[in-house]
Amino acid sequence: xxxxxxxxxxxxxxxxxxxxxxxxxxxxxxxxxxxxxxxxxxxxxxxxxxxxxxxxxxxxxxxxxxxxxxxxxxxxxxxxxxxxxxxxxxxxxxxxxxxxxxxxxxxxxxxxxxxxxxxxxxxxxxxxxxxxxxxxx
Amino acid sequence: xxxxxxxxxxxxxxxxxxxxxxxxxxxxxxxxxxxxxxxxxxxxxxxxxxxxxxxxxxxxxxxxxxxxxxxxxxxxxxxxxxxxxxxxxxxxxxxxxxxxxxxxxxxxxxxxxxxxxxxxxxxxxxxxxxx
Numbered sequence: 001x002x003x004x005x006x007x008x009x010x011x012x013x014x015x016x017x018x019x020x021x022x023x024x025x026x027x028x029x030x031x032x033x034x035x036x037x038x039x040x041x042x043x044x045x046x047x048x049x050x051x052x053x054x055x056x057x058x059x060x061x062x063x064x065x066x067x068x069x070x071x072x073x074x075x076x077x078x079x080x081x082x083x084x085x086x087x088x089x090x091x092x093x094x095x096x097x098x099x100x101x102x103x104x105x106x107x108x109x110x111x112x113x114x115x116x117x118x119x120x121x122x123x124x125x126x127x128x129x130x131x132x133x134x135x136x137x
Numbered sequence: 138x139x140x141x142x143x144x145x146x147x148x149x150x151x152x153x154x155x156x157x158x159x160x161x162x163x164x165x166x167x168x169x170x171x172x173x174x175x176x177x178x179x180x181x182x183x184x185x186x187x188x189x190x191x192x193x194x195x196x197x198x199x200x201x202x203x204x205x206x207x208x209x210x211x212x213x214x215x216x217x218x219x220x221x222x223x224x225x226x227x228x229x230x231x232x233x234x235x236x237x238x239x240x241x242x243x244x245x246x247x248x249x250x251x252x253x254x255x256x257x258x259x260x261x262x263x264x265x266x267x268x
Contacts, residue, residue: 049169056164061226062171063219064160 004040009082010103013073013089015096016058017046027071029092034075037085040108045072053095076103140204147209155181155214170235171223174216175243181215182247186254194262 019026027044034042049059050070059065075082082100089098155177163173188206192198220243227236 057167057169059169061169061230062163062173062223064156064163064173 004108005105008076008103008105009079010101011075011077011082012099012101013075013093013096014052014098015071015073015093016052016068017071018068019071019094019096021092026092027073030073030089033088033092034085037081039075039077039081039085042073042075045074046070047072052097076105138201140201143201143205144209144212147205147207147211148213151181151210151213151215153213154210155216171220171227171239174219174223175239175246178215178217178220178243179246179250181211183250183254183257185211185215186251187258188254190255190258191261194258 013030015026017025017027021029031042031044047058047070049057049061051057052070056068057065058069060069077085086098159173159177161173162176163171166172185207188203188211192203192206220239224236224240227233227239
């Protein structure tokens with residue numbers, strides 16, 4: 001677990017379920033890219049309804065509109081790392097939308113067993129970049 | 138050629154037609170009410186009503202072409218399963234009024250369209266006999 005708390009950037013990438021990059025789903029390619037570069041994490045959402053720059057309506061309630069549902073890929077990272085990856089992601093996306101937001105990370109951990117968790121409130125709300133204790137491994 | 142090959146040709150065309158036309162109607166209306174499927178089922182019912190009556194009264198249209206048009210084209214074009222799914226989707230989200238309208242309109246308009254199709258076939262056949 002590396003120090004990750006504090007002010008970070010939340011990147012949201014809006015694309016379509018059928019968007020492809022080199023033959024594989026675009027959202028999969030983006031997640032794989034982020035993972036290969038050891039980014040902190042990424043989450044993919046599939047939405048139930050929406051429309052984008054083409055104004056084509058999508059909805060999971062109507063069969064013919066349900067074949068290219070909206071996808072949102074989220075990734076929280078340092079501003080430097082987000083800025084560094086944007087040109088590559090730009091090259092991968094044919095049509096879509098990317099937004100950046102300031103985010104305050106108050107918890108980021110992989111596995112913390114209950115016995116090590118203590119009883120108190122351990123989340124860091126200071127918003128400062130303070131590395132966690134390096135994990136003995 | 139066995140009949141099912143004719144059916145296969147018809148359903149391929151009907152399915153593609155439904156997909157393209159249904160998407161177009163749904164996109165153009167921008168509605169979340171399943172107007173695309175409704176339009177498809179009503180027009181398909183009209184065409185089937187016409188084709189069955191007209192083709193049976195026309196010896197020149199053999200069983201092969203009838204199979205292509207009815208079980209094939211109209212079968213691939215109209216869709217009861219999508220009608221069912223979209224009705225259930227409306228019920229699931231609690232849109233009972235819209236679901237009732239969808240079911241009611243689909244059944245009433247499709248049956249009416251079949252009657253109209255049969256009526257049209259009768260008119261065309263009568264007109265042809267008078268020639």
